[in-house]
Amino acid sequence: MRQVWRSVCVVAVLSLLGSGAAFGADYSVAGIDNPALVTHCLTALRQAVSGDDREGVAALVRFPIKATVDGRLRSVKNKAAFLVQYDAIMTEAVRAAILKPEHGQLFVNSQGVMLGDGQIWLGLVGRSVRVIAINN
Numbered sequence: 701m702r703q704v705w706r707s708v709c710v711v712a713v714l715s716l717l718g719s720g721a722a723f724g725a726d727y728s729v730a731g732i733d734n735p736a737l738v739t740h741c742l743t744a745l746r747q748a749v750s751g752d753d754r755e756g757v758a759a760l761v762r763f764p765i766k767a768t769v770d771g772r773l774r775s776v777k778n779k780a781a782f783l784v785q786y787d788a789i790m791t792e793a794v795r796a797a798i799l800k801p802e803h804g805q806l807f808v809n810s811q812g813v814m815l816g817d818g819q820i821w822l823g824l825v826g827r828s829v830r831v832i833a834i835n836n
Contacts, residue, residue: 768835
């Protein structure tokens with residue numbers, strides 16, 4: 701199932717490349733007019749993940765959020781539920797995608813800002829940028 705999902709994501713990303721998706725520091729296509737918001741969120745997320753600050757990671761997530769837990773896609777409704785399932789949600793691959801430095805620029809489209817191969821998506825929530833999707 702994971703392989704199918706990853707294949708679907710790759711196809712979706714490739715199709716978006718021809719339809720206005722962008723790589724770069726211009727996040728306006730994602731509705732983010734201030735690039736510093738992305739930088740701030742990404743820096744805080746990397747610090748929290750590298751320091752195993754689970755509360756700090758949870759503070760950067762928009763709830764509810766969908767994530768795979770025990771092989772099933774589930775809706776994680778709040779911070780408390782996220783913290784209970786943290787290890788199952790924030791897998792090694794997800795943490796690696798967050799901690800991996802960009803060699804170039806981040807992929808951006810109307811859905812948000814992507815980290816890794818789509819493991820993490822950031823998006824505008826109110827006046828700040830938050831984690832809006834976790835694909836583990």
